[in-house]
Amino acid sequence: xRRETIHxxxxxxxxxxxxxxxxxxxxxxTLIDSLYATPHGSxxxxxxxxxxxxxxxxxxxFWQALRxxxxxxxxxxxxxxxxxxxxxxxxxxxxxxxxxxxMAYFLPTMLPMIAVANIWLFFYTPDYGLFDRIMxxxxxxxxxxxxxxTTALPAMIAxxxxxxxxxxxxxxxxxxxxxxxxxxxxxxxxxxxxxxYLRRVTLPLLMPTTLxxxxxxxxxxxxxxxxxxxxxxxxxxxxxxxxxxYIYEVGFRFWDTAAAATATVVLLTxxxxxxxxxxxxxxxxxxxx
Amino acid sequence: MMVALYxxxxxxxxxxxxxxxxxxxxxxxxxxxxxxxxxAIYATHFDPAAPLTFxxxxxxxxxxxxxxxxINTVMLVTLILTAQFVLCTLAAFAFARLTFPGRDLLFxxxxxxxxxxxxxxxxxxxxxxxxxxxxxxxxxIALPYLGSAFGIFLxxxxxxxxxQPLDDAARLEGCGLLARLxxxxxxxxxPTYIAYGLVSVSYHWNNFLWxxxxxxxxxxxxxxxxxxxxxxxxQGIDWSIVTxxxxxxxxxxxxxxxxxxxxxxxxxxxxxxx
Numbered sequence: 001x002r003r004e005t006i007h008x009x010x011x012x013x014x015x016x017x018x019x020x021x022x023x024x025x026x027x028x029x030t031l032i033d034s035l036y037a038t039p040h041g042s043x044x045x046x047x048x049x050x051x052x053x054x055x056x057x058x059x060x061x062f063w064q065a066l067r068x069x070x071x072x073x074x075x076x077x078x079x080x081x082x083x084x085x086x087x088x089x090x091x092x093x094x095x096x097x098x099x100x101x102x103m104a105y106f107l108p109t110m111l112p113m114i115a116v117a118n119i120w121l122f123f124y125t126p127d128y129g130l131f132d133r134i135m136x137x138x139x140x141x142x143x144x145x146x147x148x149x150t151t152a153l154p155a156m157i158a159x160x161x162x163x164x165x166x167x168x169x170x171x172x173x174x175x176x177x178x179x180x181x182x183x184x185x186x187x188x189x190x191x192x193x194x195x196x197y198l199r200r201v202t203l204p205l206l207m208p209t210t211l212x213x214x215x216x217x218x219x220x221x222x223x224x225x226x227x228x229x230x231x232x233x234x235x236x237x238x239x240x241x242x243x244x245x246y247i248y249e250v251g252f253r254f255w256d257t258a259a260a261a262t263a264t265v266v267l268l269t270x271x272x273x274x275x276x277x278x279x280x281x282x283x284x285x286x287x288x289x
Numbered sequence: 290m291m292v293a294l295y296x297x298x299x300x301x302x303x304x305x306x307x308x309x310x311x312x313x314x315x316x317x318x319x320x321x322x323x324x325x326x327x328x329a330i331y332a333t334h335f336d337p338a339a340p341l342t343f344x345x346x347x348x349x350x351x352x353x354x355x356x357x358x359x360i361n362t363v364m365l366v367t368l369i370l371t372a373q374f375v376l377c378t379l380a381a382f383a384f385a386r387l388t389f390p391g392r393d394l395l396f397x398x399x400x401x402x403x404x405x406x407x408x409x410x411x412x413x414x415x416x417x418x419x420x421x422x423x424x425x426x427x428x429x430i431a432l433p434y435l436g437s438a439f440g441i442f443l444x445x446x447x448x449x450x451x452x453q454p455l456d457d458a459a460r461l462e463g464c465g466l467l468a469r470l471x472x473x474x475x476x477x478x479x480p481t482y483i484a485y486g487l488v489s490v491s492y493h494w495n496n497f498l499w500x501x502x503x504x505x506x507x508x509x510x511x512x513x514x515x516x517x518x519x520x521x522x523x524q525g526i527d528w529s530i531v532t533x534x535x536x537x538x539x540x541x542x543x544x545x546x547x548x549x550x551x552x553x554x555x556x557x558x559x560x561x562x563x
Contacts, residue, residue, distance in 0.1 A: 007383075007387060008383040008387040009389070011383040012380050014376050015380035015399075016436065018435045018436030019399060022410070023406075023433075024402075025413075026410040026413030087307075096304065099550075101308065104314050104315045105310075106554065108314065110542055110543055110553070112495035113495065114513045114517050115513075115535045115539045118516070119320070119321045119532065122320075128528075162317070167557070170557045219404070222409070223409060225498065244498075247412070248502075251412040257412055260412045264409065267409055271404050272404070274404060275403075278404070
């Protein structure tokens with residue numbers, strides 16, 4: 001072998017071993033485990049084929065988790081992206097107190113999700129919480145935001161939007177700041193309205209950023225469940241059980257590792273689709289600067 | 290010229306809107322700060338004359354081993370950052386400046402981790418670490434994150450922008466491969482190290498689910514898990530103390546952010562544009 005090849009492998013080896021051991025191998029092992037029963041003690045788990053999958057499809061809680069996660073994603077992603085975009089537009093202008101405003105938007109990103117969850121838990125407390133106090137001003141009564149299945153998931157969505165919008169804002173802001181100013185001057189000379197400029201120039205130029213943010217938002221919608229663990233534990237009546245929380249519960253509360261592996265395969269498939277989307281659409285049609 | 294084109298009234302409305310949104314975004318934090326610094330009876334009603342107090346912080350600090358949790362988190366973050374810097378630097382250099390068969394394929398395999406993160410492979414990683422007899426150690430929290438595709442990618446991109454003549458000059462002076470890496474590449478990639486470091490530290494300072502699963506004792510729990518245990522079991526609903534504990538655990542990172550706001554924001558931007 002050439003010396004350079006040997007050097008390259010020596011440099012790569014430590015990182016590769018860890019990457020494969022904790023990312024690639026577990027992903028493959030998940031797939032294998034989903035075809036076997038949950039091992040008990042030292043006995044070898046029997047091969048069960050697609051039984052775990054049929055069991056999973058028969059589990060109404062799994063379907064509810066999937067449905068919840070779909071709603072959660074469908075609401076969280078566009079709302080946080082639109083707010084992020086508006087925030088970026090705002091702090092890109094020379095308005096009073098701009099740096100303070102940028103900090104206000106970005107601050108939730110720096111907080112641990114678990115801290116955010118604690119603060120919002122207090123917000124949502126019946127009677128004492130800020131929400132009920134504000135509702136009381138408008139004549140609303142006591143409401144158990146997290147205890148009511150119809151408001152629990154929207155309550156989680158609000159937390160996620162608050163936490164994430166400022167993070168996505170950063171990428172829009174970075175993109176806005178690299179946009180050539182002569183475009184804007186040209187548009188102004190042509191007498192183009194601001195709305196027109198936004199629609200015809202800014203938005204198309206920000207497409208790469210939007211796609212990048214979109215993929216990240218999709219991944220986060222399926223990856224982050226810290227607030228669920230702390231605030232609702234998936235309840236009430238599984239109303240806030242997201243897919244990863246379902247996996248966590250099945251794997252580490254019921255210790256049914258085969259069922260957890262099977263559900264993880266579903267989650268990995270969703271992430272693979274997001275990856276395919278990024279490499280397919282983003283890789284080919286979109287160019288950065 | 291721009292200003293003249295648009296009616297100032299619209300502009301003012303936008304400013305007001307931006308600030309309303311800003312206030313809305315600040316509200317939860319302001320509320321938490323208010324609750325933490327005032328006696329419990331003021332937690333649920335606002336009174337400008339309410340006396341300030343540090344009693345909630347004191348009570349929280351004494352009610353749970355937060356000192357230990359803080360030490361655990363600092364050790365965890367230091368371990369992860371050091372290992373990531375070393376491992377990613379070596380790998381990134383190989384991908385950026387060495388040619389060997391299968392390089393591009395291998396790089397693509399590494400990049401898969403950007404999509405399939407260890408965060409979702411809880412069950413298998415837990416099993417692996419139990420088999421290695423490492424469960425409930427700080428090393429176990431760190432291990433899945435040490436080989437970081439994100440870090441390798443960021444550093445490789447940076448190394449590619451470093452002019453080859455600099456490398457050649459060092460080679461002519463008789464520098465070996467590692468010496469060139471250390472003397473030429475690492476110093477010139479300093480902004481990337483800062484960016485990656487800040488993103489990594491804030492990620493792992495705040496990480497929760499994996500540490501929750503893999504740790505089981507006071508001597509290993511990071512702050513986030515310690516806070517969750519404290520807030521759910523030890524306290525009833527004494528919100529003043531819970532919010533004080535919440536602010537305490539987030540404080541080091543928040544203070545660092547407020548002091549180095551520009552670097553943080555630029556780091557997140559730099560790390561995001563890829």
